[in-house]
Amino acid sequence: MNTEISARDRKGWMSLLASADEARLSELWQGFGADPAFDWLRAPEAGGVMVRGRMGGSGAPFNLGEMTVTRCALVLADGTAGHGYVQGRSKAKAEIAAKIDALMQTSAAEDLRAAVLAPLAAEQAARKEARAAKAAATKVEFFTMVRGED
Amino acid sequence: MYVAVKGGEQAIDNAHAWLAEERRGDTSVAELSLAQIREQLALAVNRVMAEGSLYDPDLAALAIKQSRGDLIEAIFLIRAYRTTLPRFGYTQPVDTGAMACDRRISATFKDAPGGQVLGPTFDYTHRLLDFKLAADGEVPAAPEAEPRREPTPHITEFLQGEDIIEREPASDAEPGDLTREPMAFPAGRAVRLQSLTRGDEGFILGMAYSTQRGYARNHAFVGELRIGTVPVEMEIPELGFAIEIGEIELTECETVNQFKGSKTVPPQFTRGYGLVFGQSERKSIAMALVDRALRWEELGEDNVGAAAQDEEFVLSHADNIQATGFLEHIKLPHYVDFQSELELVRKLRREAAELAENLAAQEAAE
Numbered sequence: 001m002n003t004e005i006s007a008r009d010r011k012g013w014m015s016l017l018a019s020a021d022e023a024r025l026s027e028l029w030q031g032f033g034a035d036p037a038f039d040w041l042r043a044p045e046a047g048g049v050m051v052r053g054r055m056g057g058s059g060a061p062f063n064l065g066e067m068t069v070t071r072c073a074l075v076l077a078d079g080t081a082g083h084g085y086v087q088g089r090s091k092a093k094a095e096i097a098a099k100i101d102a103l104m105q106t107s108a109a110e111d112l113r114a115a116v117l118a119p120l121a122a123e124q125a126a127r128k129e130a131r132a133a134k135a136a137a138t139k140v141e142f143f144t145m146v147r148g149e150d
Numbered sequence: 151m152y153v154a155v156k157g158g159e160q161a162i163d164n165a166h167a168w169l170a171e172e173r174r175g176d177t178s179v180a181e182l183s184l185a186q187i188r189e190q191l192a193l194a195v196n197r198v199m200a201e202g203s204l205y206d207p208d209l210a211a212l213a214i215k216q217s218r219g220d221l222i223e224a225i226f227l228i229r230a231y232r233t234t235l236p237r238f239g240y241t242q243p244v245d246t247g248a249m250a251c252d253r254r255i256s257a258t259f260k261d262a263p264g265g266q267v268l269g270p271t272f273d274y275t276h277r278l279l280d281f282k283l284a285a286d287g288e289v290p291a292a293p294e295a296e297p298r299r300e301p302t303p304h305i306t307e308f309l310q311g312e313d314i315i316e317r318e319p320a321s322d323a324e325p326g327d328l329t330r331e332p333m334a335f336p337a338g339r340a341v342r343l344q345s346l347t348r349g350d351e352g353f354i355l356g357m358a359y360s361t362q363r364g365y366a367r368n369h370a371f372v373g374e375l376r377i378g379t380v381p382v383e384m385e386i387p388e389l390g391f392a393i394e395i396g397e398i399e400l401t402e403c404e405t406v407n408q409f410k411g412s413k414t415v416p417p418q419f420t421r422g423y424g425l426v427f428g429q430s431e432r433k434s435i436a437m438a439l440v441d442r443a444l445r446w447e448e449l450g451e452d453n454v455g456a457a458a459q460d461e462e463f464v465l466s467h468a469d470n471i472q473a474t475g476f477l478e479h480i481k482l483p484h485y486v487d488f489q490s491e492l493e494l495v496r497k498l499r500r501e502a503a504e505l506a507e508n509l510a511a512q513e514a515a516e
Contacts, residue, residue, distance in 0.1 A: 010393075019381075046235065047236040048238065049241055049382075050239070051241045051244065052325070053244055053246070059320065063326075063328075063344045064344070065199075065347065065348060066205065068206040071238065083386070085393060089206070089208075130294070134293070138269055139268075
């Protein structure tokens with residue numbers, strides 16, 4: 001494993017993969033064309049995590065409710081381990097995420113970033129931008145009226 | 151008392167087969183897909199996720215289809231499924247101050263920094279049926295404007311400078327979890343909020359409305375209401391750092407309430423809090439009002455005996471799955487119970503008739 005990979009980089013791609021659209025991720029992954037041999041460290045399993053909020057948005061934590069998450073871990077033939085933690089219940093998506101996590105720690109990283117991660121990130125940013133633009137179009141200015149009384 | 155009964159297997163199978171047929175309805179009408187429910191009945195999906203206490207739009211859509219649109223039945227299905235999921239852990243508290251807001255309004259501050267953003271709201275519609283929707287039609291694209299780049303801070307932050315509104319004490323205290331330990335009273339605010347956010351929308355709305363009508367009135371204004379998405383971060387033990395495990399849509403409501411002060415605290419505004427999965431605006435506002443009413447004791451207010459101040463009453467009756475389970479079980483066979491009741495009533499009637507006969511005989515003899 002490449003020790004120069006920072007936790008920040010890894011957090012970045014794992015986070016991007018977690019909320020990626022499964023169909024699009026699958027399409028980009030197949031387009032990349034790699035199918036590395038691997039062994040499971042932990043076969044994909046679906047489960048729940050308890051999401052927390054804070055009282056008043058900033059105070060003490062409380063349990064808000066659960067969300068579904070699927071996780072798995074695998075090891076490539078060269079010993080590189082990859083983890084997948086993705087939103088929802090798709091084992092196939094978790095497997096792709098774990099393979100990408102592993103390959104991003106190898107010499108394939110640059111190609112993989114260009115072929116899969118960069119387009120995913122650009123599309124996610126564009127989706128967020130489009131929503132923010134629609135929200136901005138609904139920004140109002142309220143004027144208080146003078147009431148007709150003395 | 152519920153006593154097991156035997157028999158009826160064939161009738162039950164046939165009833166379920168008919169249910170499946172009725173669920174499908176007229177086969178000359180196209181079948182609903184889960185994607186259609188998820189995309190076009192999104193607020194029903196949100197309610198099922200909030201009260202089912204499980205954020206998964208596809209599962210909620212499936213539950214709505216299976217339950218024929220009976221949302222409490224759908225919530226029941228989600229709650230049952232939820233119990234089969236292994237719990238991977240607890241997330242870090244979501245940062246709603248960093249929310250990507252689709253909607254963000256304040257009823258109290260006209261010039262809220264960051265502005266009033268209406269978002270895709272029913273507000274200001276005329277509530278007239280739109281017959282255009284009865285026909286298929288293309289929807290024109292929503293207009294766009296230059297998006298806001300800066301984060302949108304909570305409005306209460308601007309009031310805290312003057313200490314004119316109470317501060318939420320910073321804390322990382324481990325909250326109770328009512329999915330792990332049965333509810334005990336006093337429950338504490340963390341468990342109250344967990345219970346309210348998954349409570350029945352109609353019940354929470356009714357409780358909140360009762361406070362507005364004068365039963366523990368607390369003069370609530372919507373200081374801020376925001377709807378949007380937040381990333382969810384969780385520490386992954388095998389990695390040793392936190393990653394985003396997904397993104398969820400939330401509705402958050404902060405109320406600003408009157409408080410005349412106490413011996414130790416000068417007059418200041420107080421707060422109620424609502425946070426609910428999905429776009430769930432009515433529920434979130436109602437939750438904040440009920441949260442504020444339940445805080446009477448910590449704020450040194452009088453208990454006026456109102457239902458919304460009674461933690462045991464509110465939390466024990468907010469859960470529609472518990473309520474419907476107990477309510478609906480009385481339709482299941484209670485033949486043994488009823489048989490003994492029948493015997494008792496017959497006996498009482500016999501005794502009453504005998505008494506009346508004796509009295510009549512006595513009167514005739516006199």
